[in-house]
Amino acid sequence: MSGSHRAASPRRPASAPTDRSEAEQSQGRAASRRSRRKARPRRVRKLTVGTATLLALAAGWFTVGPGRDFQASTASAAPDHEPEVVPMQAADAGQHTEAPAADRSDRERITSIPGIGASWMSQVPADTRQLLVASGQGKDSSDNTVTLWTRDADGGWQAGQAWPAHNAYKGWTADHRSGDLRSPIGLFSLTDAGGRKTDPGSKLPYDESKSFVMSGRGFNNEPLAGSFDYVIAINYNRVEGKSPLDTTYPQGAAKGGGIWLHLDHGGPTHGCISLTEDHMVELIKTLDPALHPMIMMGDAQSLAA
Template sequence: MNRRTPQLALLAASVLLTGCGGAAVAGTEQSISTPVSSPPPSAAQSPSPSPSGMFSAESAPQQIPGLGPKTWAKVPADARQAVVVTGKGANSADSTVVLYQRTENGWEAGESWPAHNAFKGWTDHHNVGDLRSPIGVYSLTDAGGRLADPGSKLPYDRDDNFVVSGTGFEGEPLAGSFDYVIAINYNRKTGTSPLDWTRPMGAGRGGGIWLHVDHGGPTHGCVSIAKEHMKELLQTLDPALHPVVVMGDATSLGR
């Protein structure tokens, strides 16, 4: 742990003004709590995916597998896209991401992508500097990045200020991490650039929680996936389908 102490300080300094859990300026937690229109089926009623990772039209579940009644109740009835981030453990920085899309036949799963979350894992009460990702269900409305718009359906802010330098917790370079980002609507003003530092709950509750390009190690509070997968998300998530992210460790999501 001593080996990582200087890197922890360097990473915290480098992201403080750029995102991924930083708190540059002050400003409600937009965790969604709209109940679904019908009670969720039990886990035993949820069919298994095919070997390809996709549910067939005949077997697609009406509820996203792995989500317990408490979590499922927070998924809005009008949501037709859900990015499900499942952490390996409460204190683990490793997770997986699956994009689910709701059709007339039920929820259909995309591929499972490896991902990273915060260095110390997950929390249901995120505070600035705790190095944990916030558990919850949050809307996805705004995107941006240092690179040109790859065809995002979400409003996209191309800005040179989407930049971070230095090294991460494992000594990996952070450059390019913000080439593509999608703002997770935790403690932020929706309908604005991810670079907007308004914090409705105050600076102490953190913010700047994004989906962004993976740099090969734990994050400060964000969720990171490979660049090609970020690009795919940007091209797929559609405001008309009310996309959300459902994120947390597997145990928490199963409650």
């Protein structure tokens, strides 16, 4: 197979009382005013509505509507703007102007995946609700980042976690050939899984077989054993619905094959995409054939075109 994979308050004058609360001092002053009013001859005069209102404000309070008492205070008003006035009708009705949560989420909905060009997005089938994006660091780089995007019923895309991954030793190509040590650029479906280890809970058809064997050492002299314990076949030059082990190449053997997602062994692959075991297991358990999963893979510059 070609794939491996923030001042102190001024001190009060000494004569100022410091052992009484503000509420107690306020109550004392009010009692003194009442005594002075009783000592003076009582004089009744007619007050206009405007005078009564001004006196009420001077007393430090006013009433708006039945049961609504507001303390008049300028100390709390912001220094750089007028206090906000809330219309009575809105207050009575319990209205507020904040947008409903559903509207906010709709504005935040991503309808196009960042970094992916319009020509690529147009190729994603309408029924594909899971899209794995493997975006390479450069055309000749063997390092890439894999992210699983999920599309909701309204067409918005949600990103999963971004996972580091490897691809082929020499990077990427739009014309993959057997033995060129490059990973194919393209959009491919994901329909079949398998591996040497027991099925971890795959929704895709899973072929458990002892034939998923890899030996020897990789480009960094790292051991390759166990690389195929879990695999997902990338439908490049293969027949969908068959075991990843199937060697039928519809475009011919010269176009290469055996391009898989498999366990990372710590270095570049021959053409595959490799992830750590925990991420591979999560991916196998998440991909759902009912959501028609696909993978879009290539270097970032090519995918942005």
